[in-house]
Amino acid sequence: MTDPKANGVKTLGIRLPHELHAQFALVAQLDGLNLTDAILRAVEFYVETKRSEGDFAARAQEALAEIEREANSRRAAIQALFGDSEPADTSATRSRRTTDK
Secondary structure, three states: OOOOOOOOOOOOOOOOOHHHHHHHHHHHHHOOOOHHHHHHHHHHHHHHHHHOOOOHHHHHHHHHHHHHHHHHHHHHHHHHHHOOOOOOOHHHHHHHHHHHO
């Protein structure tokens, strides 16, 4: 189990149906866990399960590529704003410039 204190923590508020909460609390109690530790284990299990899916790596790579495209677009917009250089994709920028006038 990972140590949440090593890199800081995020607080997550979740809503559970009453029956599911009661079952979850009972299972955690029977395992000698508080709800926070049980939730942490459940999330870790979910992440590991998703990692082992066949198409997960491809989906993660596509998400990474989209992040890179967005970062490049924003970088180009900032550079164009300050005149450092012309954006890489000038067609989209020019069409916006001509339509905004």
